[in-house]
Amino acid sequence: MHQHHDRFDRRHTDDLLSFLAASPTPYHAVANAAERLEKAGFRAVDETEAWDGATGGRYVVRGGALIAWYVPEGATPATPFRVVGAHTDSPNLRVKPEPDTGAHGWRQLGVEIYGGTLLNTWLDRDLGLAGRLALRDGGTRLVNADRPLLRVPQLAIHLDRGVNDGLKLDRQRHMTPVWGLGEAREGDLLAFLAEETGLDAPDIVGWDLMLHSVEAPAYLGRDRELIAGPRMDNLLSVHAGTAALTAAAESAPPYIPVLAAFDHEENGSQSDTGAEGPLLGNVLERSVFARGGGYEDRARAYAGTVCLSSDTGHAVHPNYAERHDPTHHPRAGGGPILKVNVNQRYATDATGRAVFTAACERAGVPWQTFVSNNAVPCGTTIGPITAARHGIATVDIGVAILSMHSARELAGADDPHYLAATLAAFLAG
Template sequence: MKVEEFNNGLLDFLDSSPTPFHATAAMVKALTAAGFQSLSEGEEWSLVPGEGYFVTRNDSSIVAFRCGDVDVAESGWRMAGAHTDSPCLKVNPNPVLHRKGYFQLGVEVYGGALLNPWFDRDLGMAGRVSYRNTAGRVVSALVDSGRAIASIPSLAIHLDREANNNRTVNPQTDLPVLLGCAENTPDFTALLVDMLSEEGVDDVDAVLDYELSFYDCQCAALIGLHGEFIASARLDNLLSCYIGLQALLEAPADEHSVLVCNDHEEVGSMSSSGAQGPMLESVLRRIAGSETTWQRAISRSLMISADNAHGVHPNFSDRHDANHGPLLNQGAVIKINVNQRYATNSETSAMFRDLCARAGQPVQSFVVRSDMACGSTIGPITASALGVPTLDVGVPTFAMHSIRELAGRDDAYGLSRVLSVFYRRD
């Protein structure tokens, strides 16, 4: 696959994945088209060497794997991990506000969102709706407005003369989302029924609950004088999900390779479908079949956690350590932290540098300034839960956790080439 084809697919994936539910559904679609088979955690598994399989949980996390034809106890697993969630605004349980003749929805901030860029954007709404159908069963379906239905208007500069000097955002009072004029707006439940109908769901007896998020309707795009950059919402971390997915699809059928994409990383990963939950370990233990095989396989396994890295910003270069400022379009970044906020050590880092050399791809390093706090990833969580050697890598990015982020055109493709070599065990 060439870089142009890869990036066109990436842009489509980003646009079709406004929520973790939709991202997981898009990955399921791609895996199914490639011959991977769906498994249910509640059923017996009969795994065939050389075949590919996937398991989802909560509709928002997925583990996909190829069953190699060698003894997994001797080979171990080559694993890559990412996360499906991104900071956003989620609709409250009782969200409806009628104020000054307008219809608004109250929201809660999910994750560490950069809030100011959410103002004056064209917003859509998407997520999962649970309902009782006409047969009396409780089921769920995904919905997506597919167009801009809302906005959060800024307060005019004339009414806030200090806005450019000292603008802060109060999530409770400043972020209720404007959907329309009150007299023209249907009941919120009726709105959800209409959205379900647009998805082809026509058996709704009663809407029971929902998990809905607002998202930026501006499409992902290649920008820059020569198309050097990828601009999109949710690059952190759907970009890594797509990288891992493409590498797994190209992985040889005779090797034991795994991709895990967890939900809830942005809020600590502590859920049944998050990296602190048992999903990945449960799947691997079922593949292994016995405790001895599991222990032997884990001792021979390796995990690459892929999550975006902070590219050095030309306007704020002092926010980086002078010797560790990753550049966009200069290769994937090895993320290092001596306090184990990243799982990389010298051996796993050396392994990755060797993979990059064999793939013909550049590589960079990142450590946070010693006087600044360091974020974290699913890497240390997975390493501590499984006892598997792990490293953290990522594509350098600007404006992380903004409603629209920026990455390099060449970096995502380059990291996918490295992961392809990783899965091949060349």
């Protein structure tokens, strides 16, 4: 058995908990990842500017997505890439365009349901409000009201005697949070946002706002060998990928290491910042062309490129073991998982397994395999999309957790460090 909680593990996991707490939205996650990259010497480049072929670390931010890469000394236009793919978005409740609503003396905010969220986990929780504001001058501003503001109150058992035999929630009627007393007033949210940011209300012309639990991420368990927190699907991978990229940049890698953190994975990746959009391909191509390459160099570079698509997977659940495959029981604390599905819900094949196991062995990290019970439909990731869109070899991996898509998920405290070490070994070649 591996030893729990050596000092390096704890430092990485401590930093992950800080990252989760500071990243209630994809926009905040990208800003926090960019801050870590800046400290490691990476520099932002603008998509609208001309790019040069200089060596060193660069990154592009577009909305809730970030692509970062490091060009080592001696890289040619045909040097292949090593890509860590992840996503910044998590299932949650998001504010509607005309949000001010309410009834019977309660002020409420209208919300849409984003992604495949476990609705009941949002009930009776203290919720904050965060996201990005679009301004009249064309700029944007992040906002994070990280305090108890809202609550989706559950109906008392006295008024729903059969609730423990099956809770049924209407997504439109039952998920509207309360945030005050009195009559609903048009402009209520806008006035709040102006107060929160110091902006004038007329200067705010739009928003991408979402709710988050304000309960802090924390170590959990008798021996503190677990972590509980929000958005581990999939900020755990974004954080690990950021750490791995900065580590790889210090090691003179034979490849060009890349971190691709996409938005909108939880609803199909079809956006300009999602994995099915052109963002990653554009960045990789422009990197080739900026170093003096052409179509042939791009084709050669892509042919030698490998992507590890890192997303959370399912640890075996002690209370529902029958929902898992009988011979594949990934455990929290057991190291990263290789995700396999022959119907290409995951992109892994045998050659990909060899790449992943080599990285785990170089990092000295234990690893496990996940495959679904044949009677339980399998989820999917950015892996198959990335493989098909760009024609690059892709392997699906991740960390095994419980309570996936809950407002608060559960993982092993050692697994974030194991994942980051594996990704660093992969990127360093």
